[in-house]
Amino acid sequence: MAQQPVHRLPSYLNPEALGPWGVYLEQVDRVTPYLGELGKWVETLKRPKRALIVDIPIKLDNGVIAHFEGYRVQHNTSRGPGKGGVRYHQDVTLAEVMALAAWMSVKSAAVNLPFGGAKGGIRLDPHQYSLDELERITRRYTSEIGVIIGPNKDIPAPDVNTNAQTMAWMMDTYSMNEGGTTTGVVTGKPVSLGGSLGRVEATGRGVFVTGREAAHDCGIALEGARVVVQGFGNVGGTAARLFHEQGAKIIAVQDHTGCVHNANGLDIHALLQYAEEHGGVAGAPETESMAPSDFWALETELLIPAALESQINADNAGSIQARIIVEGANGPTTPQADDILTSQGVLIVPDVIANAGGVTVSYFEWVQDFSSFYWTETEINHRLESMMRAAYTATSAVAKTHKVTLRTAAFIVGCARILEARQVRGLYP
Ligand SMILES: NC(=O)c1ccc[n+]([C@@H]2O[C@H](COP(=O)([O-])OP(=O)(O)OC[C@H]3O[C@@H](n4cnc5c(N)ncnc54)[C@H](O)[C@@H]3O)[C@@H](O)[C@H]2O)c1
Numbered sequence: 001m002a003q004q005p006v007h008r009l010p011s012y013l014n015p016e017a018l019g020p021w022g023v024y025l026e027q028v029d030r031v032t033p034y035l036g037e038l039g040k041w042v043e044t045l046k047r048p049k050r051a052l053i054v055d056i057p058i059k060l061d062n063g064v065i066a067h068f069e070g071y072r073v074q075h076n077t078s079r080g081p082g083k084g085g086v087r088y089h090q091d092v093t094l095a096e097v098m099a100l101a102a103w104m105s106v107k108s109a110a111v112n113l114p115f116g117g118a119k120g121g122i123r124l125d126p127h128q129y130s131l132d133e134l135e136r137i138t139r140r141y142t143s144e145i146g147v148i149i150g151p152n153k154d155i156p157a158p159d160v161n162t163n164a165q166t167m168a169w170m171m172d173t174y175s176m177n178e179g180g181t182t183t184g185v186v187t188g189k190p191v192s193l194g195g196s197l198g199r200v201e202a203t204g205r206g207v208f209v210t211g212r213e214a215a216h217d218c219g220i221a222l223e224g225a226r227v228v229v230q231g232f233g234n235v236g237g238t239a240a241r242l243f244h245e246q247g248a249k250i251i252a253v254q255d256h257t258g259c260v261h262n263a264n265g266l267d268i269h270a271l272l273q274y275a276e277e278h279g280g281v282a283g284a285p286e287t288e289s290m291a292p293s294d295f296w297a298l299e300t301e302l303l304i305p306a307a308l309e310s311q312i313n314a315d316n317a318g319s320i321q322a323r324i325i326v327e328g329a330n331g332p333t334t335p336q337a338d339d340i341l342t343s344q345g346v347l348i349v350p351d352v353i354a355n356a357g358g359v360t361v362s363y364f365e366w367v368q369d370f371s372s373f374y375w376t377e378t379e380i381n382h383r384l385e386s387m388m389r390a391a392y393t394a395t396s397a398v399a400k401t402h403k404v405t406l407r408t409a410a411f412i413v414g415c416a417r418i419l420e421a422r423q424v425r426g427l428y429p
Pocket of ligand 1: 203256257
């Protein structure tokens with residue numbers, strides 16, 4: 001009789017540097033006891049279905065040939081094609097992209113979208129390159145990963161340091177290689193190329209909706225509520241603006257250039273404009289700069305991490321004085337920080353629910369591209385709002401039933417849906 005196999009870490013990972021992938025594995029271990037019979041399939045969640053590493057050679061503006069490292073990981077496609085963003089950052093690694101892809105699988109399933117999970121990235125600091133260089137890098141990367149992406153296989157979208165222009169280059173490159181315009185290969189495109197109205201704001205809007213629901217559950221009125229935001233890009237900037245427009249007071253913002261503070265509330269519209277013009281928030285008028293350690297320790301009703309992974313960890317969790325954390329970023333809180341914050345009574349709305357607004361409107365964009373029939377922004381925002389509220393309410397109910405955190409509840413729902421699909425499909429061959 002065949003022996004039960006011992007599943008070790010894949011040989012291509014360094015056990016000493018698992019980073020976000022280690023965080024994800026621990027999250028899966030925490031949810032396994034709640035998966036019942038489906039638990040026998042859990043190993044499928046602990047390894048990506050497919051991971052592609054590509055070399056991206058391009059000619060820089062000065063004529064020098066440079067090589068960049070690119071990735072596309074498809075974590076799970078049991079419920080539908082892979083879906084997930086593309087990140088340009090100097091710290092991108094295979095283990096990070098694997099974790100981001102896995103969180104996409106859980107997220108798509110938790111909000112019940114017909115997608116699996118995928119993610120891509122290029123290891124570079126895009127601020128060091130011209131627009132022309134970034135276009136060549138994007139086009140070569142798209143061509144290299146072209147063998148595994150496609151409207152029915154895997155659909156990229158924007159993430160950190162990528163945007164609608166990046167998606168336009170990706171769509172054009174894929175279409176040129178295919179020999180026909182293929183709008184549905186990426187989402188987050190410009191509206192003029194089959195992008196969806198409301199997509200740019202969608203993730204921040206979802207953070208706002210779930211944060212508002214959580215505040216309501218905690219008896220906190222948004223009018224006058226204090227909000228602290230880390231990351232002032234697509235997600236953090238939009239969420240800050242929407243909370244500001246509902247009367248909340250954004251008292252501090254941190255980005256890669258520094259932290260700015262104003263106890264009376266920052267003028268968010270002016271700060272967005274300043275960040276756009278100066279590349280970041282540092283030095284904005286009518287703000288005081290503050291140390292990162294003071295930033296995390298600010299007393300506030302809502303704290304929104306919307307930058308990178310593992311920003312809230314065992315080192316700073318104990319100092320956090322927020323009532324609610326709404327995770328705009330993917331994987332911003334480590335399991336150790338989760339435990340510390342939960343014991344302090346902080347309610348955490350987990351990434352796989354809080355930031356699912358982006359993939360939800362990406363889903364709308366994909367559907368609109370297939371049907372070549374486009375919806376109004378009001379329709380999009382209305383559908384988004386109702387799906388986000390439903391996801392929050394359903395997660396909350398599961399958390400109460402099992403007496404677990406919202407993160408574990410969202411993972412119970414998401415992982416069970418993925419494993420059920422795995423089980424029903426069966427193993428090939
Ligand atoms: N864009 C989306 O639709 C989407 C969807 C779901 C989740 N997310 C997640 O949201 C997070 C932010 O993505 P985005 O699209 O807003 O990216 P973005 O590039 O638009 O903005 C990133 C922001 O983070 C800040 N930042 C970077 N490094 C930092 C550091 N070390 N300390 C403090 N701030 C830092 C940058 O200054 C910038 O303000 C990421 O975790 C991403 O995976 C994005």
